[in-house]
Amino acid sequence: MxxxxxxxxxxxxxxxxxxxxxxxxxxxxxxxxxxxxxxxxxxxxxxxxxxxxxxxxxxxxxxxxxxxxxxxxxxxxxxxxxxxxxxxxxxxxxxxxxxxxxxxxxxxxxxxxxxxxxxxxxxxxxxxxxxxxxxxxxxxxxxxxxxxxxxxxxxxxxxxxxxxxxxxxxxxxxxxxxxxxxxxxxxxxxxxxxxxxxxxxxxxxxxxxxxxxxxxxxxxxxxxxxxxxxxxxxxxxxxxxxxxxxxxxxxxxxxxxxxxxxxxxxxxxxxxxxxxxxNMLTVNGARMSKTAGNGFLPQELFTGNHPLLERGYSPMTVRFFMAQSHYRSTLDFSNEALQAAEKGYKRLMEGLSNLQRIQPSSSSSVNVAALRENCYAAMNDDFNTPVLISHLFEGARIINATIDGKERLSAADLELLQHVMKTFVFDVLGLLDETKADAKSHVVDGLMKLILEIRSEARAKKDWATSDKIRDNLKAIGIEIKDGKDGTDWKFI
Missing domain, CATH: 3.40.50.620 (HUPs)
Incomplete structure (x- = not known):
């Protein structure tokens, strides 16, 4: 072992x-x-x-x-x-x-x-x-x-x-x-x-x-x-x-x-x-079931397409939300609880992202080894993920406090903290950083908007060669565009 x-x-x-x-x-x-x-x-x-x-x-x-x-x-x-x-x-x-x-x-x-x-x-x-x-x-x-x-x-x-x-x-x-x-x-x-x-x-x-x-x-x-x-x-x-x-x-x-x-x-x-x-699931304190009308499918949870949901919640938000309760405990779904989990998940991802901004010091003011032992102790106690998450939030606090100059991390402790955070967040809890995916999606949307504007200007000038070149090259890399009365739409093929 x-x-x-x-x-x-x-x-x-x-x-x-x-x-x-x-x-x-x-x-x-x-x-x-x-x-x-x-x-x-x-x-x-x-x-x-x-x-x-x-x-x-x-x-x-x-x-x-x-x-x-x-x-x-x-x-x-x-x-x-x-x-x-x-x-x-x-x-x-x-x-x-x-x-x-x-x-x-x-x-x-x-x-x-x-x-x-x-x-x-x-x-x-x-x-x-x-x-x-x-x-x-x-x-x-x-x-x-x-x-x-x-x-x-x-x-x-x-x-x-x-x-x-x-x-x-x-x-x-x-x-x-x-x-x-x-x-x-x-x-x-x-x-x-x-x-x-x-x-x-x-x-x-x-x-x-x-x-x-x-x-x-x-x-x-x-x-x-x-x-x-x-x-x-x-x-x-x-x-x-x-x-x-x-x-x-x-x-x-x-x-x-x-x-x-x-x-x-x-x-x-x-x-x-x-x-x-x-253990079982509840919704706003009542047991989740089809007959009670308070059960929803994963896709309904992701899209928010359900009367009990104010909006959709991402898969990693839901996974993080589930990990905040011990597997043997009742898990109660509510919009308030899901939104709180979403904030906690983003806070954790932000902390991990900030790790690369830390400059090591000659000494440390925090005990990273103790944090690491606490993470293992939590999981060794019947896979206690809520307690593990509380320790990971402490890790995120250390990261942010170090960036703000309130704490110090030696090179060895910084390396250990990186290992602990990434191991338990990604390898053990199985979370993915959706914030990076969201950022990439935002960039792609912006680039496609710019490309379609250039193509629209070419079409207005009757520059069909440029217009067709943009369309054909996009199709070659897996993006299809379609011209209609209300403008041009695009989608991944």
């Missing part, structure tokens, strides 16, 4: 409900699995927060010297409407509505998902497997669970027997709930339900004649249940037991609880050492 970090890394483990020393199973390799999106609709901000949070965790683990195999799946099959394995498959339903093949729906929203995460400057995972690409692995895992006696088949569907599993294992271990309490909170089975127990869930679902996405299996044509995909793919790429499994806290009670049960029933070992979960 990085010899520069003296403090041990501790992480909060949802499974044990306490902070624990982070000790990988096979150091320096870290296996990390994060539940990816269900790609039948646009990605929502709750997903974004999860993926941005784990991107920061991924970045920091890489920075301190770990080799990380980061697996993030794509759910493109087997996701039903209800929580009792009933209703239509969401991909097939969307495909029928839009008159497309299901995999066209998958492709469309997978590309959209990637574009959104690129805007937030997240690193791609090491492996991004799909549920449909691992049907064989899921079938084999179901066969093993059947052999172990923790599942049963009914009319071509296979269900996990929760109550039998609970005779040996703790089914509610992740949420710290007893089986009796879980049963009390679950409605009785209907007369047509094939399941034996109220908490039982589908591992494999028999296809209806009209089902679009289906595969052959030992139990007939069907498709996998939602939960089995993650167990199968995490086992394939990370082993029967791996280090970190992450996702939103909304996945704890059902999806992750069932993942543990499936994996343990199949492999007879606890599948994950550290379970980590991000």
């Amino acid at each position: 990085d010899s520069q970090t003296k403090q041990p890394l501790v992480v909060y483990n949802t499974l044990t409900r306490k902070k624990e020393l982070f000790e990988p199973i096979h150091p320096p390799l870290v296996g990390m699995y994060v539940c990816g999106p269900t790609v039948y609709s646009d990605i929502h901000l709750g997903n974004c927060r999860t993926f941005i949070s784990f991107d920061t965790i991924y970045r920091y683990l890489l920075h301190i010297g770990y080799k990380v195999r980061y697996v993030r799946n794509i759910t493109d099959a087997g996701h039903l409407e209800g929580d009792r394995d009933e209703g239509d498959d969401k991909f097939a339903k969307k495909a029928k509505l839009e008159q497309l093949e299901p995999m066209e729906i998958v492709q469309k929203y997978t590309i959209g998902f990637h574009h959104v995460l690129e805007a937030f400057n997240t690193l791609p995972p090491s492996i991004e497997p799909t549920a449909t690409g691992h049907i064989i692995e899921q079938i084999e895992m179901i066969r093993e669970i059947l052999k172990s006696g923790y599942a049963y088949e009914v009319n071509g569907s296979v269900y996990f027997d929760v109550e039998k599993y609970s005779q040996k294992y703790d089914y509610g271990i992740l949420t710290n709930r007893k089986l009796e309490d879980l049963l009390e909170g679950t409605r009785e089975l209907g007369g047509q339900d094939e399941k034996r127990g109220r908490l039982d869930f589908a591992l494999w679902i028999k296809a209806k004649p009209e089902t679009l996405m289906k595969w052959p299996s030992p139990w007939g044509w069907g498709f996998p249940g939602w939960h089995i995909e993650c167990s199968a793919m995490s086992t394939k790429y990370l082993g029967q037991t791996f280090d970190i499994h992450g996702g939103g806290m909304d996945l704890q009670a059902t999806h992750h609880t069932n993942e543990i049960a499936q994996s343990e029933a199949c492999n007879h070992v606890q599948p994950v050492k550290y379970w980590m979960h991000t």
